[in-house]
Amino acid sequence: MTAIVEIRGLSKVYASGTAALSDVNLDIREGEILALLGPNGAGKTTLISIVCGLVTPSSGRVSVGGHDIVRDYRAARALIGLVPQEVSVEPFAPVWTTVSFSRGLFGRPRDDAHLEKVLRALALWDKRHARNNELSGGMKRRVLIAKALAHEPRVLFLDEPTAGVDVSLRREMWDVVRQLRDSGVTIILTTHYLEEAEQMADRIGVIDKGRLLLVEEKAKLMREFGRKRLTVELVAPLAALPESLAARGLAVSEDGTRVTYDYDTRAERTGIAHLLAAFAAEGIAVRDLSTRQSSLEEVFLRLVEENA
Ligand SMILES: Nc1ncnc2c1ncn2[C@@H]1O[C@H](COP(=O)(O)OP(=O)(O)OP(=O)(O)O)[C@@H](O)[C@H]1O
Ligand SMILES: [Mg+2]
Incomplete structure (x- = not known):
C-alpha cells in the first residue's frame, strides 16, 4: 500500500x-x-x-x-x-x-x-x-x-x-x-x-x-501485547487458596466461587495446563472456564509504563 x-x-x-x-x-x-x-x-x-x-x-x-x-x-x-x-x-x-x-x-x-x-x-x-x-x-x-x-x-x-x-x-x-x-x-x-x-x-x-x-x-x-485472563468458576466456594496454588499469582473472588489467573499470551508456556492439574490434585471441582483478552486500554497503559 x-x-x-x-x-x-x-x-x-x-x-x-x-x-x-x-x-x-x-x-x-x-x-x-x-x-x-x-x-x-x-x-x-x-x-x-x-x-x-x-x-x-x-x-x-x-x-x-x-x-x-x-x-x-x-x-x-x-x-x-x-x-x-x-x-x-x-x-x-x-x-x-x-x-x-x-x-x-x-x-x-x-x-x-x-x-x-x-x-x-x-x-x-x-x-x-x-x-x-x-x-x-x-x-x-x-x-x-x-x-x-x-x-x-x-x-x-x-x-x-x-x-x-x-x-x-x-x-x-x-x-x-x-x-x-x-x-x-x-x-x-x-x-x-x-x-x-x-x-x-x-x-x-x-x-x-x-x-x-x-x-x-x-x-x-x-495479540502481541495483550494479556489474557482465565476465569475458573468453581462448583463449591473456596475459603482460601490451598498452599500448592498460593504462589501462582491467582486471585480469588470475595465469595470464593471464582479464581482468576492473568497470563502473557507471548509466553511459551501459559501455565494453564499446570494450573488445572493442580486444581484437580487438590480436589477442587471446576464448573466452567472462560478467557478474556485484555482491552486496548490495558495494552496502552502497559506500553506507556514500560517506556516510562
Ligand atoms: N503553542 C505552544 N507553545 C509552547 N508549547 C506548546 C504549544 N503547544 C503545545 N505545547 C507543548 O507541547 C507539548 C505537546 O502538546 P500537544 O498539544 O501536542 O499534546 P497532545 O498530545 O495533543 O495533548 P492532549 O491530549 O492534551 O491534547 C506539551 O508539553 C505542550 O505544553
Ligand atoms: Mg491535543
Whole structure:
C-alpha cells in the first residue's frame, strides 16, 4: 500500500523550550484509519498541526500526496481536511454559510450537492439555516467535521473528534468516519477513548513525550501485547487458596466461587495446563472456564509504563 503522508525525522521544539516531538518517522497508508493515542501533552496535536501547516517543524520533513508541506504548501494543504481539537466556529454564521465558505477557501467551485451530502451524513441538514451559536456542543463539533469535508480532502485529521460528544452520537460519528474511509478518505484521529481506537482503527500509533513508541496493526498489537485472563468458576466456594496454588499469582473472588489467573499470551508456556492439574490434585471441582483478552486500554497503559 502506498503512503499518502510521509513523515521523516520530525522534531519540534517550541519557543518556550518544550520539546514536543522528537525524531518522528511515520508513513500513513492511503485509505487507512490510523488512531494516535497518547497521554495529555504527548505531542499529538503538535504532529497534526505540523502536517496541516499550522506549526513549523524544527527539523525533519513531511509530504502529503507527494507534496512537501513547506515547499509545496498549497498543493499539500488542498488534500487535507482538519477537525481541530478546539471547537472554533464563527458564532453568528449559519451552518450552510460556514461550510460553503470553507469550500471556497480552498478555491473549489461551488457544489451544493456535495455540501448537502456532507450535512446529511452528519445529521446537520435540518440545522443548515441555524446559526452556529444556536447549536449544541456536539452539533458544533459536527459542523467542524462538515467544514473539514467541504473541499473533498483525501486525508482527514480528526483531533479528538468525539470529546464531549454523548455515547449514542459518538457511535453515529464512528459510522460517518467509517463511511468516509470506505469512500477512500484516509483518516488520522486522536482520541482519549480507547474504545474508540479499538472500534475504529486499522492501525494504532502510540505517542508519549514526543516520541512515537510504536505503530502497529490493531489486531497484532492486541495479540502481541495483550494479556489474557482465565476465569475458573468453581462448583463449591473456596475459603482460601490451598498452599500448592498460593504462589501462582491467582486471585480469588470475595465469595470464593471464582479464581482468576492473568497470563502473557507471548509466553511459551501459559501455565494453564499446570494450573488445572493442580486444581484437580487438590480436589477442587471446576464448573466452567472462560478467557478474556485484555482491552486496548490495558495494552496502552502497559506500553506507556514500560517506556516510562
Ligand atoms: N503553542 C505552544 N507553545 C509552547 N508549547 C506548546 C504549544 N503547544 C503545545 N505545547 C507543548 O507541547 C507539548 C505537546 O502538546 P500537544 O498539544 O501536542 O499534546 P497532545 O498530545 O495533543 O495533548 P492532549 O491530549 O492534551 O491534547 C506539551 O508539553 C505542550 O505544553
Ligand atoms: Mg491535543
